[in-house]
Amino acid sequence: MDNSQINLEYWMTNLPPQLKTWPLIRLAIPGSHDSMTAAITKSSKLAPDAECLLQKLRFLGPVLRLIMSRWSKTQNLDINAQLLCGIRYYDLRVATKKSKTYPYFVHGLYADEVVSMLGNVREFIDSHPQEVIILDFQHFYAFTDDDHQTLTELLNTVFKYKLLPYTHDMNHVTLDSMTQSNKYQVIVVYRSHYSRYDQPYLWPSLCFPTPWPQTISQTDLFDKLNKGISTRVMSFAYVSQCVLTPTNGFVLKHLFSTLEKKCALAIHNARIKWVQEQTIGIGGVNIIIGDFINLQDFQFPLEIVKLNMKILPKDTSILTPVDN
Numbered sequence: 001m002d003n004s005q006i007n008l009e010y011w012m013t014n015l016p017p018q019l020k021t022w023p024l025i026r027l028a029i030p031g032s033h034d035s036m037t038a039a040i041t042k043s044s045k046l047a048p049d050a051e052c053l054l055q056k057l058r059f060l061g062p063v064l065r066l067i068m069s070r071w072s073k074t075q076n077l078d079i080n081a082q083l084l085c086g087i088r089y090y091d092l093r094v095a096t097k098k099s100k101t102y103p104y105f106v107h108g109l110y111a112d113e114v115v116s117m118l119g120n121v122r123e124f125i126d127s128h129p130q131e132v133i134i135l136d137f138q139h140f141y142a143f144t145d146d147d148h149q150t151l152t153e154l155l156n157t158v159f160k161y162k163l164l165p166y167t168h169d170m171n172h173v174t175l176d177s178m179t180q181s182n183k184y185q186v187i188v189v190y191r192s193h194y195s196r197y198d199q200p201y202l203w204p205s206l207c208f209p210t211p212w213p214q215t216i217s218q219t220d221l222f223d224k225l226n227k228g229i230s231t232r233v234m235s236f237a238y239v240s241q242c243v244l245t246p247t248n249g250f251v252l253k254h255l256f257s258t259l260e261k262k263c264a265l266a267i268h269n270a271r272i273k274w275v276q277e278q279t280i281g282i283g284g285v286n287i288i289i290g291d292f293i294n295l296q297d298f299q300f301p302l303e304i305v306k307l308n309m310k311i312l313p314k315d316t317s318i319l320t321p322v323d324n
Helices: 052-056 062-072 079-084 114-127 145-162 175-181 218-230 248-253 259-276 295-309
Strands: 029-032 089-095 104-106 110-113 133-141 186-190 239-241 287-290
Touching: 029 295, 062 259, 079 114, 089 287, 104 114, 110 114, 114 133, 114 145, 133 145, 145 186, 218 239, 218 259, 259 287, 259 295
Parallel strands: 029 089, 029 287, 089 133, 133 186, 239 287
Antiparallel strands: 089 104, 104 110
16 A cells, blocks of 8 residues: 555544454554653753662753753654654653642653643544544652542543543444444543542553563564564553663663664664564554654554555555545
8 A cells, every 4th residue: 555545644534444343452553652752851850750870860960861861752743743643542651740730741851741732632533533542641650649630530621521431342442433423532541550449431551451572672672572462362452562672781882872863763674664564453463652653754653554454455445545
């Protein structure tokens, strides 16, 4: 399928009708890793998720934050740009901030406040009624139960009836079942004990397993990704983290470089090749996430979306996007 036939902004809307009746857990869905880090700069403040060693080195001030910003930033695009380029799964880590009501996104350093991002997602789904977004709150730092209540109340206030209630049988969750009858467009995964506190709109971790490869080796990464897919439980979603994770030693060796250059760009061609080799359906991939998803004119989300067309007959009439 030619890339010009894919409109990433409306890729779910434009899927052939038969794929809209497939379980969401059988489709290939592009996502971003540590999604909300585009706002991190050398002026960003140290966040509670920073390693103990970095907390002890905070006396280095601007020098430390400059180096951290180069290795903490995993995306160049804000939420609006990611939504438009087809990203439908968001990997989120949040932390409270002194004297602030709502939490902030973090990755070693503080990024943006949560409120504006959620508002942008709401605006997007209102104008794209057949697109579905998965918000995965992976990690919480410096959170109390009161902070969880504040965040979950915010989620309910922003999305209201758009939130898909939790169900143990994910085989019945399809694009059609969500957007046609009930107008659901948002799934919130909430990896905290708080998701068990009478919260029908929070999905627990077990529904979206997301094993962390935790490696700087390309060979090791793809071996782990392949093993994970081959052993995934097909009644749940599954997140493949197609990312390299630098060790402290690796960062020290490349202190004045960046995560984008030494990890994302270094692996880009290999990750595209790996994606192209995948299939969807039983035993196939589901959600695939990566760093710097805009590389090479958004080749990463494009190739993931194209996986959904592999099983279809070569009938161009069902592949041509509708005019949106």
